[in-house]
Amino acid sequence: MTGTDTTILRISDYHASVxxxxxxxRVGIWVQGCPLRCPECVAPETLPMSGGSIVTVNELADRVMSVTDxxxxxxSGGEPFAQAAAVGTLLEILSRERPSWTTVIYSGFTIEWLRRRGDRFQAELLKYCDLLIDGPYRKSLHAPLKWRASSNQRLHYLSGRIGAESDDGSAGLQFEVSGTSSLRWIGVPPVPSFRPGFESALANQGFMAVADGETKNE
Structure with a gap:
């Protein structure tokens, strides 16, 4: 499987209600594998290219389209633009079968890099993106911002189908209890070094945290 494979995706996680x-x-999909490395990435388990699970694009599209509300x-990821061909194929299917849906993509690459240096699959993927949240996470610039973790990261409204919101404060974190001993969190931590401190505190109480957070790198 390579970045030019249009039929297979390597994913880290999936959630039907984010x-x-x-x-x-929204349906959340975290791709597996990232060629970038960022100090204190909130999801280091998504970085290895060999991790996660392999799914066909058609299989994942069917799963996503089974969600109705x-x-x-x-x-997110990982780095979606590292699997641009397959992600683009997935979004092409969704745009055809669910035309009212919008697409948000996170990337550690900046939009300038993608436009000037990206390959044809990355350029095509941008066409299916309504909101691109770009840029590497910088701990020194950490800020409680809407859907992003540091002030260098930007919201690019590419299609006009998603409008800018007046409130640019943190969207908070989504918490879910799984089984009897794990707590899942999804979102962008509003404070730096959130994950290690949170997981340590939970471990002291006999719980395990499962993260689907978002901090990108370059």
Missing amino acids: TTLGPGK VEGVTI
């Missing part, structure tokens, strides 16, 4: 990574309720899909 409320903290884009407007409204969402406004769209958010693609």
Whole structure:
């Protein structure tokens, strides 16, 4: 599987109801693998290219389209533009079958880099993106911002189908209890070094935290 494979995706996680990574309720997909490295990445388990699980694009599209009460899909990771061909194929299917849905994509690459140096698959993927949240996470610039973790990261409204919100404060974190001993959180931590401190505090109480957070790198 390579970045030019249009039929297979390597993903880290999936969630049918995410409320903290884009407007409204959304399907969340975290791709596996990132060629970038950022100090204190909030999801280091998504970085290895060999991790996660492999799914066909058609299989994942069917799974996503089985969800009916969402406004769209958010693609995070990992780095979505490292699997641009397959992600683009997925979004082409969704745009055709669910035309009212919107797409949010996170990337550690800046939009300038993608436009000037990206390949044709990355350029094509941008065409299916309504809101691109770009840029590397910088701990020194950490800020409690809407859907992003540091002030260098930007919201690019590319299609006009998602409107800018007047409130640029943190969207908070989404918490869910799984089983009897794990707590899942989804979103962009409003404070730096959130994950290690939170997981340590939970471990002291006999719980395990499962993260689907968002901090990008370059």
